Amino acid sequence: MKCFSGVYSGRRVLVTGHTGFKGSWLTLWLSELGANIAGIALNPGSQPNHWDLLDLSIEDHRIDLRSLEEVLEAVNEFRPEIVFHLAAQSLVRRSYKDPVDTWSTNIMGTVNLLEACRLTPSVQAIVVITTDKCYENKEWDWGYREIDSLGGHDPYSASKAASEFVAASYRAAFFTSSIPNQEPLLATARAGNVIGGGDWAEDRLIPDVVRAIYSNKPALIRSPSSTRPWQHVLESLTGYLLLGQGLFEKKERYGGSWNFGSNWDDNRNVLEVVSEFYKYFPNSQYQVARSNDARSHEAELLYLDSTKAKRQLGWKTVWDFHKTLNMTANWYKVFGSCVSTVRTSGKIRDLTSAQITEYVENSHQMKCPWTH
Numbered sequence: 001m002k003c004f005s006g007v008y009s010g011r012r013v014l015v016t017g018h019t020g021f022k023g024s025w026l027t028l029w030l031s032e033l034g035a036n037i038a039g040i041a042l043n044p045g046s047q048p049n050h051w052d053l054l055d056l057s058i059e060d061h062r063i064d065l066r067s068l069e070e071v072l073e074a075v076n077e078f079r080p081e082i083v084f085h086l087a088a089q090s091l092v093r094r095s096y097k098d099p100v101d102t103w104s105t106n107i108m109g110t111v112n113l114l115e116a117c118r119l120t121p122s123v124q125a126i127v128v129i130t131t132d133k134c135y136e137n138k139e140w141d142w143g144y145r146e147i148d149s150l151g152g153h154d155p156y157s158a159s160k161a162a163s164e165f166v167a168a169s170y171r172a173a174f175f176t177s178s179i180p181n182q183e184p185l186l187a188t189a190r191a192g193n194v195i196g197g198g199d200w201a202e203d204r205l206i207p208d209v210v211r212a213i214y215s216n217k218p219a220l221i222r223s224p225s226s227t228r229p230w231q232h233v234l235e236s237l238t239g240y241l242l243l244g245q246g247l248f249e250k251k252e253r254y255g256g257s258w259n260f261g262s263n264w265d266d267n268r269n270v271l272e273v274v275s276e277f278y279k280y281f282p283n284s285q286y287q288v289a290r291s292n293d294a295r296s297h298e299a300e301l302l303y304l305d306s307t308k309a310k311r312q313l314g315w316k317t318v319w320d321f322h323k324t325l326n327m328t329a330n331w332y333k334v335f336g337s338c339v340s341t342v343r344t345s346g347k348i349r350d351l352t353s354a355q356i357t358e359y360v361e362n363s364h365q366m367k368c369p370w371t372h
């Protein structure tokens with residue numbers, strides 16, 4: 001697969017959180033781009049999980065990022081050239097149940113990784129993935145830009161805003177040099193609500209709906225009117241890979257923060273997403289859940305303005321709302337049909353790879369510059 005000017009072919013690339021939903025998709029794509037990959041993560045958080053089903057062969061470190069000594073050892077041994085930091089406690093509702101774990105993982109995990117990168121001369125490019133929820137949400141009707149204030153009501157959002165400050169501090173204090181090309185370049189990426197096949201996390205809309213479908217039960221839908229920038233996982237990964245390429249090529253303007261959100265027309269509320277998804281599972285039902293915890297606040301409105309990425313990176317949304325739900329639903333339908341068969345992992349890897357290939361082909365048809 002020839003994309004991103006071939007920059008990942010033969011490169012040593014470290015992915016933290018490779019056992020997670022986005023991390024597993026990214027690791028497969030990097031593998032197909034010819035990268036030499038190492039991963040740092042905890043064990044997958046669910047059964048089934050996308051990582052185990054892919055059955056990829058990489059240098060696999062099961063390390064808690066809060067252990068600086070173990071992180072330093074793994075990074076120093078692998079000597080990565082490009083680093084993608086996805087590992088995090090990424091669930092809003094879990095952050096209310098365990099705020100200490102959320103804060104320590106998302107802040108000190110980022111600190112420890114960046115410290116290891118600072119002490120490893122091979123590192124040239126670092127992409128820290130945060131979230132669209134890192135913005136101070138004022139429930140306004142327009143998209144947040146990279147220059148808008150950071151903050152967060154819940155521990156997850158606030159901790160990811162704090163990790164943005166960690167990254168900015170390391171960039172200013174340690175990754176700036178008067179000698180050109182002597183220090184790594186660092187960017188942070190803020191994506192929208194990412195969906196796609198292979199996600200089984202708790203308290204996420206599509207996984208909750210899929211579990212209900214497989215169990216022949218009505219799905220319980222929280223906050224049906226909440227609006228989010230829904231996008232397929234490959235849209236955000238394209239942005240991350242573009243940043244990694246530019247940083248590795250020493251394009252200093254790629255440093256800083258970047259939004260990767262869906263097109264304005266694809267910002268939909270929860271009920272619209274469920275209704276569209278159920279078109280592929282016509283006999284399924286849902287009901288609106290009543291929350292008994294008034295403290296577990298979640299924002300009603302959230303949009304991202306991705307103008308900067310579109311103008312400066314050449315990034316654009318390829319799959320619209322309907323195509324995104326189509327590809328996601330088809331992934332779970334295929335999984336459901338082969339889950340009890342022999343060699344499920346090979347079939348799931350082929351399925352996921354085929355969706356990456358289709359996405360790249362569609363991107364090429366739309367003349368996306370990164371497809372060359």
